Amino acid sequence: ExxxxxxxxxxxxxxxxxxxxxxxxxxxxxxxxWYKQSAKKxxxxxxxxxxxxxxxxxxxxxRFSPECPNSSxxxxxxxxxxxxxxxxxxCASSQDASGQLNTGELFFxxxxxxxxx
Amino acid sequence: RKEVEQDPGPFNVPExxxxxxxxxxxNSASQSFFWYRQDxxxxxxxxxxxxxxxxxxxxxxxxxxxxxxxxxxxxRDSKLSDSATYLCVVNKEISGTYKYIxxxxxxxxxxx
Numbered sequence: 001e002x003x004x005x006x007x008x009x010x011x012x013x014x015x016x017x018x019x020x021x022x023x024x025x026x027x028x029x030x031x032x033x034w035y036k037q038s039a040k041k042x043x044x045x046x047x048x049x050x051x052x053x054x055x056x057x058x059x060x061x062x063r064f065s066p067e068c069p070n071s072s073x074x075x076x077x078x079x080x081x082x083x084x085x086x087x088x089x090x091c092a093s094s095q096d097a098s099g100q101l102n103t104g105e106l107f108f109x110x111x112x113x114x115x116x117x
Numbered sequence: 118r119k120e121v122e123q124d125p126g127p128f129n130v131p132e133x134x135x136x137x138x139x140x141x142x143x144n145s146a147s148q149s150f151f152w153y154r155q156d157x158x159x160x161x162x163x164x165x166x167x168x169x170x171x172x173x174x175x176x177x178x179x180x181x182x183x184x185x186x187x188x189x190x191x192x193r194d195s196k197l198s199d200s201a202t203y204l205c206v207v208n209k210e211i212s213g214t215y216k217y218i219x220x221x222x223x224x225x226x227x228x229x
Contacts, residue, residue, distance in 0.1 A: 042221045043204075043219040045216060090161075097214050105163045109160060110160050
């Protein structure tokens with residue numbers, strides 16, 4: 001059983017809707033990540049938070065807005081999405097993204113499968 | 118050029134076969150390397166780290182060639198349960214943050 005939980009597991013939304021994806025980790029980690037996985041493409045890193053500070057925004061459009069209120073929780077707020085944003089959104093955590101405690105292992109949640117109509 | 122390149126497969130092999138996957142990476146500053154496994158409709162999970170001297174974990178052997186920027190995974194005595202997608206992952210530091218870069222994955226089907 002994963003120590004990283006994501007909700008909802010499935011989401012269908014229209015292009016004008018606003019919704020949020022939630023991620024919670026129970027592993028005591030300090031770094032959290034959002035990845036996007038589309039068919040036949042590698043996982044794309046979207047955002048990294050380390051000790052609640054955003055350290056990476058990988059040129060993600062502003063219709064995706066992350067929020068990290070504490071080291072255990074991560075949100076991805078979605079608004080005015082496009083059909084090409086339909087994908088599996090994976091949250092992950094690791095001990096530390098800055099290297100000092102970095103063991104190299106990412107722990108993933110089961111993902112939120114998003115369909116934009 | 119993609120940062121991490123893998124042959125997507127699928128590799129269809131009979132049970133008991135030995136199969137090898139390769140991966141190349143473009144950034145010579147990359148510092149650590151991993152193989153993850155992803156089952157259909159599941160999240161990726163760490164299979165093994167890849168060390169400079171090569172390392173083995175049961176039926177799985179990983180090798181790293183820094184000069185050629187090449188990583189490999191060898192699976193011996195394949196089991197049906199090995200059927201999955203194997204993701205090559207490279208970790209590099211940029212401005213104090215470690216970024217995990219994933220390949221597209223190589224799909225393996227082990228046939229009875």
